[in-house]
Amino acid sequence: MPRSKELEILALSPILMLGVTRRIGDVDDGSTVTDFLPAERARGITIQSAAVTLHWPPIQHGSSEDSTESAQKSRVSHTINLIDTPGHADFTFEVLRSLRILDGAICVLDGVAGVEAQTEKVWAQANLYSIPRIAFVNKLDRDGAAFGRTVKEIGSRLRGWPAVCQIPWWEGGKGRFQGVGDAVELCALKWTEGGDGKAIQKCSLDSLKETDQKFAAELRKARLALVEVLCEFDEHLLTTWLECDDDPMAIAPQAIRDSLRRCIIDGSGRLIPVFAGASFRNIGVQPLLDAVDDLLPDPNERPPAEITAGSLKGTLPDLLNGKLQIQQSKSSKQPKRLHGPGSANIGGNIESCALAFKVVNDPKRGVLVYVRVYSGTLNRNSALWNTSLHVTERAGRLLQMYASDAEEIQSISAGQIGVIVGLKHARTGDTLITYTGSNPKTGPPAPLDNLHLRPIEVPPPVFFAAIEPHSISEEKNVEQILALLLREDPSLHVSVDDESGQMLLSGMGELHLEIARDRLVNDFKAKATMGSIEIGYRECVQSSSTTHHSLIDREIAGKKGKAGCAAFVEPVDMMNTSLIDATERDGNFITVNVEMVDPEDRHTAYSLPQELPLSELRTALINGASAALARGPRRRFPMTSTHANLTFLVSRDLFGKDTHPAALSSAAHQAVQTALKETFDNDSISLMEPVMDVVISCDEGNMGNIVHDISSARGGHVISLGDEEATETTGDYEKAVDVSRIYAPPDPFAGSTQFGNDDLSGANVGQQRHIRARVPLKEMVGYLKHLRSLTGGRGTFVMAFEKFERVSGPRERDV
Template sequence: MVVASLSRLPSGICRMRSTLYKTSNIANITCSSARGSQSNLKHLQRFSTSTTWQTEALDRTRNIGIIAHIDAGKTTTTERMLFYSGFTRRIGDVDEGSTVTDFLPAERARGITIQSAAITFHWPPGEVDGSTSPQAGAQGEPVPRSAYPHTINLIDTPGHADFTFEVMRSLRILDGAVCILDGVAGVEAQTEKVWNQASTYKIPRIIFVNKLDRDGAAFGRTVREVSSRLGVYPAVCQIPWFLGGNGAFVGVADAIHLQGLRWKEGEDGRAVKMAGLQQLETEEPALAQELRRARIALVELLSEHDEEIVEKFFECEEDHLAVSPADIIQSLRRCVLDQSSRIIPLFAGASFRNMGVQPLLDSIVNLLPSPPEAPDPEVSIGGVKGGLRNLLSGDLIVQQSEKVSGSPKGKQQKKKSTSVPNSNDPISKLQSCALAFKVVNDAKRGVLVYVRVYSGSLDRNSLLFNTNLHLSERAPRLLKMYANDAVEVDSIPAGHIGVVVGLKQTRTGDTLVSYAGNKATPPEPLTSLQLRPIAVPPPVFFTSVEPHSLSEEKRMQESLALLLREDPSLHVNVDEESGQTLLSGMGELHLEIARDRLINDLKAKATMGRIEIGYRETALGASSPITTVFDREIAGRKGKAGCTAVAEQLDENDEAPHDQDTLLVETYDGNQIIIRAPGLQIEHSSRGEEESSPLLPPGMDLVQFRTALQNGAVAALARGPQFTFPMHNTRVTLTIDPATDLFGNETSTSALTSAARQATVAALRDVQAGAGTTMMEPVMNVIISVDEASLGSVVHDISSSRGGHIISLDEEVPLPGTDASSASQALEEEALPPIDTTRVYAPPDPFETPSIGVEIPASVTRPRTITAKVPLKEMVGYLKHLRSLTAGRGTFVMSVDRFENMSGQRQKAVIAELRGGF
């Protein structure tokens, strides 16, 4: 935050901070741009072996991510952060394609973030050295953390719903997050989704309301939406400064320091003019009055959840304005780290106009946690779950030993009293533990594996054991990434994010450990040590991928394998019926980007086409017994066999015959095949096993006899008599009379197969001529998650427009794609008392009308789940339609349920479409 009085700081800090904010003129940050950029590289190439220095550097580290709905200003805000920290000399523009973090050609062409980018910089500008952090100013007041340099590892994440997995795997390794909201649109669909994902991983967050310079911006309405839609208490730390109360947006009023920050229009944002409360009372009396109300509301909110601020409040004789900024910052930090308080600090600005970014950087350093303060990473070892810090201290391994070893009670009690592992304990020799959260195939550097190191230090040339795949790989090179640029380093210490080059097998979500002595396989139980994996959401959109020729198929499969290693949210499977290779993903844009990567980057010669729906055909009645005799030479040998077949509709309630004449009853691909041979005189051995029959042709046993007939029936059922689709839900009964259908040596297995196929085909044609056949289509079991407001329109669309059947409506269920832990977390959140939005402070908006800024009823945002059965044809392309119906908030998953008969109208429409050049 902006320091209220620079005179209270030590002289060295005062000189440094004077380059950031000057009371009446310009805060010139570019004076340290070159020095800051060079210090970044020097710092990354040198990691000291001093434990004290490493501890100090870790406390001054922030691993944060920027999350938001698409087009809320994430990349624009990141560009300003890099500029003010001295990392860059110019501000990149998303529209021009000149940003640092959006470096992919597809990102610059579309103007959106597709792939999360990691970048490291320092705030305030300067090198994080080993000097002791100042603890107090000249008058004993605590010095804010933003007074001395910190290392910020920042990840800019995508905002489009199709790239939700990219956000999930980035959130998995973050210690804190900045959620950016569009001041015009408020809390949008993807904002709610990423917010729930961050809650799953218990990530501390702050909120930045952006784009307040645009027409229609409503800060107060956005604050109320934060409380109603996100279920938290917004602690309003800044309010927007509109010139004259309803003029242009020129800056923010800081409720913590009771001062106004004003930026000059059209400049790069380095000039920040400050105005104290008294000056605001003279120049902007309405703003000064609202600033007092904001300070009172902030102190009151903190007092409800933090006892220490209550004591400070009483020491100040119950004067809200007299509480020091340092005490408020410390109280905010305690509330942010304790997520049970549900207090989220909220800041204001306009990144594109270069307003409000420097105070946001100060709040990142002051309020968000360092790696040691972040929640303990969850691990599992030997079937026991717990925290990584408990494991390293020896507590978790003691529990695991009690469970596995089965040692005597006295010995168990001795282990339980030991809190620190001894020198012989395998855990004491664990050098590093890291999580691979992203894999990228770089054209120049090869495969890059992004890792977050949770303990120890990951050193170059160390042997890494993959506990998921149970194999070892050496790490020949380590990099620290600056978006698309990289600096080679010797090691990556705990709490930091880096890249390992040269790993051939590691995938997203794998746990990597190194052990003292560089052993290929660490001792038990370290081989079972795994950090909490990254949940992969199920795919909801699919398309076909076809190579240009058969010779290109192998190359295409190899490229798809690389693509799947990069992005596990993509799925590839082969449709057994059509033979198509199907690529599934999170949406149309997701698959479009995958196609660009496949063709342009991986140079695969393939095209993406439309999906072929696997229709079926079924009998509507029964045929009369049809007998055929196959009599033809096969490969120069005479073959002769007879068979009688009956084809009929399969009724699940009818039981198949199981008498002594029945040789086989088997269900295959939804059809039932029965083989009967009356009078075959089967002989059994003394052990009860089938042996032979004297009536079978010479050299043929019963297994060959049954198999030959079954293969004939299966071949005939693969093609229906009317629509040529495979048969489904059909029963075929084959009857062989040994006296009339078997002809000694002339009857071979191939002759039996041909006779069975011909008889079955003839029986199916007889069904068509009589009762007829009809088409069947695959019906999907669909689970749709929407809010209460969209429930009616989605139910109407499913039941009327798409020919679906609503099975059930359930309330308050977790979103599809979440694992069990996230589901339990969602239930815990649902159990929390609702936010009383009438007690939430929100400043009035200029030109506010009764239709804008009204409270959103809790029932409108209540989650609902629709379970339905819908034909697969109607679900192709459904994702885009669902998003339009639900304002982007709807999600769904589906799986094949069964095949159902099609109505005459739908059957005619499908046939017309198929004949129209599909």
């Protein structure tokens, strides 16, 4: 989880200790191992998530991972798949698709900046996925670091009770950051200045009383506070405390670790273990990795993966164990010889099931597909059925990734993350399965051929830019490169303007499109130019049209084509029951009605020719309607929230072999286009603009100027100020944390910070306040520079798409 920069160093510290790499690199110099794309190194930010596989504790020579039995899990080596994610708001989708496949997360916080707005957004998403989390307050070696204030902010901003497991240890109370006090083990850990982090001096509480009595007393307070907050959530520990005569110092460290694990394993975020350190100086990294082993769950302890297969819904283990009732298809595709009568468990024939959560084009190895295996074992050379694209591909090579380095392996077991090399079709979000006796062309029997793990939702793009190849001969190469970029990043979209033939690339933000341009031109060496970045408006119908019938009778792609179709358009009404059978495309809904009976003679029924099955006919009509909705009649922007209702009457619209998919798509396109033109002539097409959910962080003294600027100059609506958070962000079930009851050690440097905020007892905790508002995207272009001028360079903001909203008359003239 963000913040990304600290997580990069955090990821690299253990692999440096393990000898996987000889350098740790520097984020600001762009030299970290996990930032291996040229654009990442040039800008000093993370753009793509990177996987790092390591064993912690390190496996000693001649030993195995499970060679010893120990109550403390960190005494036994575990395989950890660590994923470094971006911190910039434009790449939130990269973080969300990584969250989808995690078993646990480390929330890395900046000890100077505290809890930032982007952290809150990702934290809310982690709550939705119920991911167990621990927090690591980093950069405590820097000027202005305030561990106590950050702990308070965890309670007020993230709405969870901080369980302080470590407190920072400054030399002489106000000197350099030298180590941490462990409230679980009741000891202090001291690191050598300038060392590699491997040498740690451990001081017991008794010896600490002699050398640093004040810190020893604070450590005892931390232990008491930790036990008290745990007892509020865990009755087992409360019983143990009573058995120890209410002496928190007498409770065994393992009992506290077990309690912490029980409290966080449900992923609710109600209690948050907090650790301290400075990862760039290798301080606190090893205890944090021990906490990953001790507190975070292994794959078997996570809730079962949810699946859908046609109308079937349930969990993957229930499907594999035959607990789900599967209605097998009677089509010729069903291999009857594989199954006995009635209740045979066809789900039990699934050998492995995996989710492709990331696709990368590596210049040396080709296309790399990152997968998380949810069941079985994915073996090398196994045939993988893609349930989204309905194609079979072979897993020729399997890799275990160490950022940009890799090790070839023979299999990927359940719960692990690995890489498949050379798949030609798999995209981000596709489900891949291997099935016993599967036909390579038709795949597993229905409905397992449509088995999907919960898909990753892709937010709509709000910026776009035109791409111009330098020559006609370069056009095909540019299209192929764009197809690769889209496989890597589904939040990018490519469309072609019908009139100009221009390719348009759409994305989530200005930086997002700039990075895509850099990769297109610099990484892939495409000979093309990207135009200026513009805002992606939409159009929407406000009233229903009449039904229009179109008949196509012309040559299409060198082949005679003749087909008909009737259509009308209407605004989307989510309460309309007809939308249940509709197909959703880019925010619009398309319903196809195929009438086999002649309306004038109800006793006469028609059938479709063998070469035009019903599924192919429906797909062709939907594609035609979707193409028509891609360009509105008012300003040529795509339509949104529009319902296109198509009717294909076999007796009227079918003309034998001349009615092929291309002719059907043309007929549907023309019918929908005519219906849209009617609504435009009736002045029933509105222009819609993207409205963003914006969270601005600033000093309290600047709040008035910013609120006035948002409300008056930019046409926005302020939703909340300060610590008031909407329930949609945190969930109705969560209660606000009483910050005055949170334990936090005193910050020795708090009085010398530029904010001078020593008040850690109330709601005004932290150096910054948050303003939440809904603002038109047009007004947010270039806003960061303006915000910094208002706040003396200290203000920041994040924003995410919320909805499309109708543009008023005066604002439309500015478009």
